[in-house]
Amino acid sequence: MSSNKTVACPLDCYDACEAVVVNGKIRGSKQHFPTNGNLCANFISCTKEEYLNTAYFNNEKISLDSALDILVSKLENNKSNESLFYKGSGNIGVMQKSLKSFFAKYGSILTEGSLCDGGGSVGIERNRKQTVNPPIEQLLKADVIIVWGRNFSVTSSHMYELVKDKTFITIDPVKTHIAKNSDLHLALNPKTDYELALLLTRFAHMQDMEDEEFCEKFNTSEDFFDLAKSRPVISYEEATGVSLEDINRFFEIIENKKVAMVLGLGVQKYYEGANITRCIDSFAAFLGLHNNKKHCGVWYLSNSHYGYEQQFITKSEHKKEKVTEVDFSKYKLVFIQGGNPVVSAPNTKRVIDGLKNTFVVFMGTTYNDTCEYADLIIPSCSFLQKQDVRLSYGHQYKAVSQKIQEVNENSISEYDLTKYLFDKFNFDGLKDENEIIDYYKNKEVKPFEFDNFEFIDELDIEHLYEQKLDNEFYFITAKKKKSLNSSFKIDNSLYLNPKCGFDNGQEVILKSKYGKAKFLVKLTDDVKDNCVLCYAGNKNANYITPYYSDESSSSAMYQEVLVSIELP
Numbered sequence: 001m002s003s004n005k006t007v008a009c010p011l012d013c014y015d016a017c018e019a020v021v022v023n024g025k026i027r028g029s030k031q032h033f034p035t036n037g038n039l040c041a042n043f044i045s046c047t048k049e050e051y052l053n054t055a056y057f058n059n060e061k062i063s064l065d066s067a068l069d070i071l072v073s074k075l076e077n078n079k080s081n082e083s084l085f086y087k088g089s090g091n092i093g094v095m096q097k098s099l100k101s102f103f104a105k106y107g108s109i110l111t112e113g114s115l116c117d118g119g120g121s122v123g124i125e126r127n128r129k130q131t132v133n134p135p136i137e138q139l140l141k142a143d144v145i146i147v148w149g150r151n152f153s154v155t156s157s158h159m160y161e162l163v164k165d166k167t168f169i170t171i172d173p174v175k176t177h178i179a180k181n182s183d184l185h186l187a188l189n190p191k192t193d194y195e196l197a198l199l200l201t202r203f204a205h206m207q208d209m210e211d212e213e214f215c216e217k218f219n220t221s222e223d224f225f226d227l228a229k230s231r232p233v234i235s236y237e238e239a240t241g242v243s244l245e246d247i248n249r250f251f252e253i254i255e256n257k258k259v260a261m262v263l264g265l266g267v268q269k270y271y272e273g274a275n276i277t278r279c280i281d282s283f284a285a286f287l288g289l290h291n292n293k294k295h296c297g298v299w300y301l302s303n304s305h306y307g308y309e310q311q312f313i314t315k316s317e318h319k320k321e322k323v324t325e326v327d328f329s330k331y332k333l334v335f336i337q338g339g340n341p342v343v344s345a346p347n348t349k350r351v352i353d354g355l356k357n358t359f360v361v362f363m364g365t366t367y368n369d370t371c372e373y374a375d376l377i378i379p380s381c382s383f384l385q386k387q388d389v390r391l392s393y394g395h396q397y398k399a400v401s402q403k404i405q406e407v408n409e410n411s412i413s414e415y416d417l418t419k420y421l422f423d424k425f426n427f428d429g430l431k432d433e434n435e436i437i438d439y440y441k442n443k444e445v446k447p448f449e450f451d452n453f454e455f456i457d458e459l460d461i462e463h464l465y466e467q468k469l470d471n472e473f474y475f476i477t478a479k480k481k482k483s484l485n486s487s488f489k490i491d492n493s494l495y496l497n498p499k500c501g502f503d504n505g506q507e508v509i510l511k512s513k514y515g516k517a518k519f520l521v522k523l524t525d526d527v528k529d530n531c532v533l534c535y536a537g538n539k540n541a542n543y544i545t546p547y548y549s550d551e552s553s554s555s556a557m558y559q560e561v562l563v564s565i566e567l568p
């Protein structure tokens with residue numbers, strides 16, 4: 001066995017890669033199946049980041065010890081339920097959860113819901129009780145992979161690398177890299193995925209491609225099929241913008257083939273995101289994709305903690321705040337760990353107004369946009385300076401992070417800060433760091449097999465296309481290759497189709513009923529002429545997004561909005 005130390009990529013990404021340290025150099029691990037010896041540009045950026053190397057109080061540099069004294073005295077002198085703990089996903093190692101256990105015990109208000117995959121997860125749980133992906137090896141058995149609302153080759157580049165020679169069908173309003181490498185690209189209108197799924201279900205039935213074995217086993221597919229039949233075929237075509245010719249082509253490609261589906265965030269960034277996702281997963285079931293005797297399965301962002309017991313106690317007696325709707329100004333103290341809500345949370349103006357009116361403690365690795373509004377900044381040490389384990393929401397492999405550098409004297413790991421606070425407040429119940437790491441390292445999780453499948457039989461969805469005025473556009477926001485959410489190479493442009501009548505480099509104002517912001521235009525044929533596109537991390541994108549939560553999961557719905565464009 002090799003004695004080289006390993007490091008896990010801490011970033012919020014499907015692949016959860018592992019690196020190994022050879023002669024002081026960090027290389028992609030060849031032993032870690034999805035990593036296969038390669039790391040990406042974001043990992044390299046993460047190792048080269050300008051890390052915070054001092055604490056700050058009211059913009060003045062102070063020592064870490066003084067910062068911790070200020071934190072403790074603030075916590076002692078405030079009512080605990082007038083404080084809020086807000087955790088982002090800048091680092092998603094399992095040890096990052098430690099601080100939440102302190103704030104839960106202390107009595108802070110915690111958040112519920114997600115800025116990410118919440119709606120889709122609830123949709124899949126309604127069908128299968130759990131959101132867990134099949135083993136990645138099953139994806140390798142597919143002949144055809146349907147990429148639905150996911151920028152597969154960009155956001156899970158290692159998973160893509162394992163299957164890149166397969167035949168792809170992409171369903172996405174944007175002509176993404178994977179769409180360009182697909183045999184068929186269905187450039188549907190945003191938020192019409194459930195209609196496309198129902199139309200495909202009808203066609204699957206007409207072409208005898210329904211998986212009778214699976215449907216009979218779980219016995220709820222008839223009502224789902226009735227739902228699919230409830231609209232004339234022609235009205236589907238108009239709503240989705242997908243031609244019947246392309247639907248026929250879809251079935252030609254998958255006929256007699258082993259099929260898999262990789263589903264992404266794109267389909268669920270809406271109010272009814274849960275049921276839209278559930279509808280697509282029901283179509284997949286109808287076709288037999290979940291029947292591993294015939295096909296390969298459906299991958300979404302799985303619950304990476306499935307099968308593991310909680311190592312940190314984070315139960316709270318207080319009602320939680322919906323993460324999208326948090327009014328920071330309601331609290332006397334807000335503790336933000338590993339996030340950048342000023343850029344990443346919906347409705348930037350509301351976030352900033354809230355942060356200006358409270359005492360903000362920020363714990364992170366870098367001086368990000370949210371630090372501008374922080375009263376106290378506590379530097380977190382880099383991922384190379386702390387132990388951790390990364391579980392993945394894309395596949396079943398874990399990655400282990402050993403400590404390969406000494407901690408800078410003015411920074412601290414999340415676990416060490418947690419331990420410090422437990423000691424100060426005489427709390428008990430925090431497990432030993434090594435015990436937790438060993439638990440995650442050694443625990444073996446059996447693959448999930450669902451024993452029930454409940455097809456969706458009712459849907460009530462408000463169509464954006466019915467509200468949309470002629471001068472309005474759908475708003476799309478998605479990930480980019482060389483940035484990771486709000487970190488690294490940020491692109492602040494607004495992408496428009498040349499048919500929209502604006503010029504490259506022109507300054508415009510994008511407006512929605514939630515806010516407005518200025519952007520510089522970049523023209524591209526990759527975006528449909530009824531859409532505008534901003535990448536994640538764009539500093540102005542979230543000025544126009546709604547801060548209300550979706551229907552089912554207290555989560556963000558960045559695309560439940562129509563926008564218009566004006567000249568300044």
Ligand SMILES: Nc1nc2c(c(=O)[nH]1)N[C@H]1C(S)=C(S)[C@@H](COP(=O)(O)OP(=O)(O)OC[C@H]3O[C@@H](n4cnc5c(=O)[nH]c(N)nc54)[C@H](O)[C@@H]3O)O[C@H]1N2
Nearest residue numbers: 149150151155174190191264265266478479481483484485
């Ligand atoms: N390089 C890189 N990788 C990343 C990240 C990153 O920032 N950069 N972020 C990570 C994180 S936090 C996450 S959650 C994952 C997310 O990764 P993905 O699941 O790939 O999510 P997105 O890129 O947000 O959106 C996916 C696609 O949905 C499309 N889309 C938008 N609206 C619709 C619609 O109505 N219907 C359909 N069918 N498609 C639509 C978009 O055009 C986009 O191509 O990626 C992770 N990986």
Ligand SMILES: Nc1nc2c(c(=O)[nH]1)N[C@H]1C(S)=C(S)[C@@H](COP(=O)(O)OP(=O)(O)OC[C@H]3O[C@@H](n4cnc5c(=O)[nH]c(N)nc54)[C@H](O)[C@@H]3O)O[C@H]1N2
Nearest residue numbers: 088089090091116338339340344364366368477485486536
């Ligand atoms: N417009 C738009 N908005 C979006 C999205 C979108 O596609 N478009 N995507 C959404 C999605 S899917 C997600 S997941 C969220 C992400 O939103 P957030 O969870 O807020 O993540 P980031 O904005 O990437 O902020 C990450 C910060 O974490 C800090 N950090 C990094 N490593 C560590 C560490 O080891 N310890 C600590 N304490 N801090 C660390 C860094 O300072 C960094 O600035 O954004 C959402 N917002």
Ligand code: SF4
Nearest residue numbers: 009013016017040043
């Ligand atoms: S692909 Fe994702 S997990 Fe792998 S190194 Fe890059 S950011 Fe990290």
Ligand SMILES: [Mo]
Nearest residue numbers: 012115116117
């Ligand atoms: Mo995410």
